[in-house]
Each structure stands twice: as C-alpha cells, then as structure tokens.
Amino acid sequence: MPKESNVTEDRLHIQALVPLLVLSIVEYEVFTFSKATVTAANQDAWLSILIGAFIGSIFVYLFIKLAARFPSMNYFQYLQIVWGKPIGFLISVLYLLFWVSFLSSIFYETVLINKLLFLPLTPTIVPLTIFALSLIWLVSYGLIPIIRFFQLLLPFLVIPLLFLGLLFLVTIKIERFLPVLENGILPVLKGSYLFLGAYQGPEVLLFAAPFFLRIREGVKASLLAYNLTVFLGFINTVAAIGILCVDNIKEAVLPGINVVNLLELPGFPVERFGLLLTLPWLIGIFTTLAIYLHLLYSGVFQLFKLRPQKWILFLVTAIPVTIAYFFPNENLHEVLRLYLTVFTVPMVYLLPVMTLLLAIIRKKGRVR
Known part of the structure; x- marks a missing residue:
C-alpha cells in the first residue's frame, strides 16, 4: 500500500477542496434531513437553512x-x-467512536436503499459485502487517489440534483410557506441547529490539509463547496415543503423520494425521475463512506502507533459493517441518526474552533 508520508511529492491544487468537501458532506441524510428540520421549524425550515448556512x-x-x-x-x-497529549489523545478517540457510529449508520442505510429501491429480496449481507470490498480497494490507495476519484464523480452528483431543482420550480406551491414565523424565532433556531447537525463533513479538510498546496488560500474553494451543498439541501427542503406540505413531510419515511415521485410534467418525454435522485444518493453514500473509512483507518494506526497494513483496514471496515448487519430495526436507526445529528455540532464544528482559539492563546502553530 502506498505510504501517504510521500504526499509532498504529489500535493493537490486547492481547487480539489471542492469535490472533497461536496462529496464528504452529501450523503443519505442530506436527502432526508428536511424531515427533522421541518419537524422543528415547520414551513419556516427554509429560513433555518439560511441561518444555518451563514453560521456554518x-x-x-x-x-x-x-x-x-x-x-x-x-x-x-x-x-x-x-490541548496536550492526554486531552488531545482522548479527543481523538472520541472522533474514532463518532466515526464508527456514523459509518455504521450509513452502511445500514445502504441496506435500506437496496430494499426500498433496488433488490428487496437480496440478503442484507450482499450489498454490505459489495460496498465493503469496493471501499477497501479504494481506501487502500490513500487519500489523494480518493480525492481524484471524487473529482471524477462530482458532475454525476451535482448535475442531476441541479436539474431536479429546475423541475421542482414548476410544481412548488408558494402558499405552503405561509405564514412566515408563525411560531416565532426559537423553532427556526432549533431547525438551524438540526441543519448543521445534518452536515457532517466540513471537518474533513482539517485532516486533508497536508495534502494540499497553500491550504491558507483555500477559503474561497471551501466556502464554495460548503454553500453548494447548502444550496442542494435548500432545494430539497423547499421542494419538500412546497410539494408535499409540512404534515406529509413529518409522516414520510423518505421525503426526498416522495417528492420526486410526485413530479408530473405533461408532455415531458420522461415520466419517472427517480434516477435523478437515486444516482446522486448512491454516489453520495459511497464517497462519504470512503472518506470516513479512510479517516477511521488512518486515525487508528496514527493514534496507536501501528504500521499501515491491509489487515487493519479489513478489521476497521468489519466493525461498522458488523454493527450495521445486526442493527435490529429502522426505529433504532432513526434514534442513532438523531444522536449523531445532535453530537455533530460540538464534534464537527465547536471543537475545531475551540482548538483554534486555544492555539491562538497558547501561540501554537504559524501565525501566517
């Protein structure tokens, strides 16, 4: 397996941050988080996203x-x-546990998607094994090949979703967004918190930074990538409210799929638009699994002073796959997702900012 210590010989241009962040953030929950956000803020969920996007x-x-x-x-x-070695080590272990839970959830979601959309009679172990083996193959080559793979897949994720957004415009009913701020600002702020919690992924750039040339110049690329994912989520939520309405969203299992199935364009040569959502959905899940499996794998051998070896990668992959395989039911999965959403804000957003403040106070790292 190639050693990533040779990264100085093959660093990436800062523009590669765009596919890295977009495909790290977009996954299963980005197409369903409208349910949690709408449950909190009702028809004002669109405002929650705008506030959350500014904070994010x-x-x-x-x-x-x-x-x-x-x-x-x-x-x-x-x-x-x-933070010092003891506290820094403890924080790192918390990240590893967080990633195991997150990966377990997404692996379980691959099983759900297969049952709902593709091959419902296929045994659970089949999609899990296919995903696991293909991920092991990709992750074994290191982070730079993963990012280059993301660059190839980005158009197949973004273009169908943008096209869907255009189709949604002709079906949305504006009256379903009224009245604005019916229940005040607190539900909107709660929705903003849930929005941020649904967007795991921005912290990936903290781990990928050594692989990029002049990371300090990455502000524009990072903000472009983050707000592109926000825009995709915004389209999804606005469409869900404007087409399904708030009450139907709260009862739906997969609002994104329901919205696409309701699209009707008389005279349009295509009648079913499911592929425009399911293809990006699968790409989003696979790429998110790849980047977080890499972080988990590299984090394990880095923290515990192990040599990178394939048997460690197989073991690290087997842990979330096994948890997903023995997951008892969808209700427990929703509970896990809710906890992950709640803990994402302190783990993904607040801890790095606290680290930055402490680094400034303690005068650690470069000033420029």
Whole structure:
C-alpha cells in the first residue's frame, strides 16, 4: 500500500477542496434531513437553512485558519500539541467512536436503499459485502487517489440534483410557506441547529490539509463547496415543503423520494425521475463512506502507533459493517441518526474552533 508520508511529492491544487468537501458532506441524510428540520421549524425550515448556512460558513472559514497554522500536520497531530497529549489523545478517540457510529449508520442505510429501491429480496449481507470490498480497494490507495476519484464523480452528483431543482420550480406551491414565523424565532433556531447537525463533513479538510498546496488560500474553494451543498439541501427542503406540505413531510419515511415521485410534467418525454435522485444518493453514500473509512483507518494506526497494513483496514471496515448487519430495526436507526445529528455540532464544528482559539492563546502553530 502506498505510504501517504510521500504526499509532498504529489500535493493537490486547492481547487480539489471542492469535490472533497461536496462529496464528504452529501450523503443519505442530506436527502432526508428536511424531515427533522421541518419537524422543528415547520414551513419556516427554509429560513433555518439560511441561518444555518451563514453560521456554518463562518465555521468553515475558521477551519481554514486553523489548518493554515499547521499546514504540514493533520488534525489529530496538532490536537496533542494544542490541548496536550492526554486531552488531545482522548479527543481523538472520541472522533474514532463518532466515526464508527456514523459509518455504521450509513452502511445500514445502504441496506435500506437496496430494499426500498433496488433488490428487496437480496440478503442484507450482499450489498454490505459489495460496498465493503469496493471501499477497501479504494481506501487502500490513500487519500489523494480518493480525492481524484471524487473529482471524477462530482458532475454525476451535482448535475442531476441541479436539474431536479429546475423541475421542482414548476410544481412548488408558494402558499405552503405561509405564514412566515408563525411560531416565532426559537423553532427556526432549533431547525438551524438540526441543519448543521445534518452536515457532517466540513471537518474533513482539517485532516486533508497536508495534502494540499497553500491550504491558507483555500477559503474561497471551501466556502464554495460548503454553500453548494447548502444550496442542494435548500432545494430539497423547499421542494419538500412546497410539494408535499409540512404534515406529509413529518409522516414520510423518505421525503426526498416522495417528492420526486410526485413530479408530473405533461408532455415531458420522461415520466419517472427517480434516477435523478437515486444516482446522486448512491454516489453520495459511497464517497462519504470512503472518506470516513479512510479517516477511521488512518486515525487508528496514527493514534496507536501501528504500521499501515491491509489487515487493519479489513478489521476497521468489519466493525461498522458488523454493527450495521445486526442493527435490529429502522426505529433504532432513526434514534442513532438523531444522536449523531445532535453530537455533530460540538464534534464537527465547536471543537475545531475551540482548538483554534486555544492555539491562538497558547501561540501554537504559524501565525501566517
């Protein structure tokens, strides 16, 4: 397996941050988080997203500032410099546990999608094995090949979703967004929190920073990538409210699929638009699994001073796959997703900003 310590020989241009962040953030929940956001804010969920996007953009900007202080190190490496070895090690272990839970949830969602949309009679172990083996093959080559793979897949994710957004415009009913702020601002703020919680992924740039040339110049690319994913989520939520209405969203299992199935364009040569959502959905799930499996794998051998070996990758992959296989039911999965959403804000957003503030106070890392 190629050693990533040779990254200085093959660093990526800063523009590669766009596919990395877009495909790290977009996954199963981005197409269903409208349910949680709408449950909190009702028809004002669109406002929750705008507020959450502004807050999230500030966090992404600060992430670049943090990465720029330690341009040749990843997040786990300078956590122990900034916080001290015991606390830094403990925080890193918390991330590993968080990623195991997150990966277990997404692996389980691959089974759900297969049952709902593709091959409902196929045994659970089949899609799990296919995903696991293909991910092991990709992750074994290291982060740079993963990012280059993301660059190839980005158009197949974004173009169908943007086209769907155009189709939604002719079907949305404006009256379903009224009255604005019917229940005040607090539900909107709660919806903003849930929006941020649905967007795991921006912290990936803290681990990928050493693989990029001049990471300090990555503000524009990072903000572009983050807000592109926000725009895709915004389209999905506005369409869900304007087509399904709030009450139907709360009762739906997969609002994104329901919205697409209701699209009717008389005279249009295509009658079913499911592929425009399911293809990006599968791409989003696979790429998110790939990047987080890489982070989990590299984090394990980095924290515990192990040599990168394939048997470790197989073992690390087997843990979330096994959890997903023995997951008892969809209700428990929804509970896990809710906890992950709640804990994403402190783990993904607040801890890196606290690390930046502490690094500034303790004068750690580069100032410029």
